[in-house]
Amino acid sequence: MGKIDLIMPKMGESIMEATILKWLKKEGDPVEQDESILEIATDKVDSEVPAPEAGIMGKILFSEDETITVGTVIAYLHTEGESSSVDSGAAEPAKVEPAVVEAVVKKVMEPLQQSATIAPAPAATNSITTDKQSGRFYSPLVMNIARTEGISMDQLETIPGTGKDGRVSKKDILSYLKNGSPAVAQPKTIAQPENVQKTLVSPSNNVAGSAYNGQASVSGNVEIVEMDRMRKLIADHMVMSKQVSPHVTSFVEADVTNLVNWRNKIKGDFKKREGQNITFTPIFVEAVTNAIKEFPGVNASIDGYNVILKKDINIGIATALPSGNLIVPVIKGADNLNLTGITKAVNGLVNKARNNKLAPADVQDGTFTVTNVGTFGNLSGTPIINQPQVAILATGAIKKKPAVLETEYGDVIAIRHLMFLSLSYDHRTVDGAMGGSFLRKVADNLEGFDPERVI
16 A cells, blocks of 8 residues: 555644654554554643554654654554565655745744734754754754753854764753753843833743743752643743733622532432533533624634634633643534533543543644633632633632522522632733623523523
């Protein structure tokens, strides 16, 4: 059948690249269809890449720890009908078409240009980088580390290389960081629209680390714990979101007594019939989905001065992992599911997330995010927008409180189940009227829940 190109998969709308964590197959190994070939990682998910067909593992073009642009050929798979021997010649890594790189870079960088003219960090390349002055070669991994740690090209030139032809390896640059004195990247003053000057840190692979350049005190009774890879990526993503989007947060309190009483009444029978627990999260997702139908402006993203209204309603569910990190699996087509379907989708994605079984498709194409801070006993929160979306809803803890009720016999005080909802939204496209009205509609959907509903 021939030779199949194994491609670095696209892991999400705003993901430009992924890192190879581990090759699970070696050159010459037999591979079954859908058998995992390698493990990859982005700021959104760690995932295994399956084989599209059965065959023999061919030439592997990139090593572990290298960061590769999506769409790049990373290895070959020899299928039935072709010699199973591994290519003996040194194959050059396939180059991504310039148009593909340009389109991906444009999607990520243009939202930033809405607020400021920012010089983007050099895009990761798939070939070896060359210093034009000295002709010395540097791998993408070394260049990424250099950008992250603020090492200039002049400093790179001074690092002794132990690799082939004197090239600087990962081990060489990490040793330099441990023993040398790398430069600290400084914030850049950039031009703002309408001649407004403002100091802003240019987004890079070290956004979070670059935001503060002072020296933290390490004296006294302290412990220094380095962020793990996923936490570093989350930190960069959060800082970038605050730089890109002018955040506004609105709050509303909802009386969800009918909803709580209904769930308490049906959850036992639902567990027996469906074999799953029904939590409050699917009900929140349903309420959000119905509200989006009336306010489609919150189900959008921004491209320059264009607002992209999404016709699909794909709800991301912020999920805490046992490691303490956060991931956002996505319920695709939430508006096409009934409450039972949403419940099964939520439970399935949460279980996959907590067992590190999420596939790339499980975290792609989200259009709106819900985060349940009430799970941790919090009354409310001011969540950060999950770029490139324009809004995120936080649901607080449900508490029994005394409340004033209006009845035909006059006002009375009763014990009710109350909760806070908070909506953070991008003020570039969602103004207070839309954001506040949408939030109120979500609360109305929860307060108006039918206590006699059959599921």
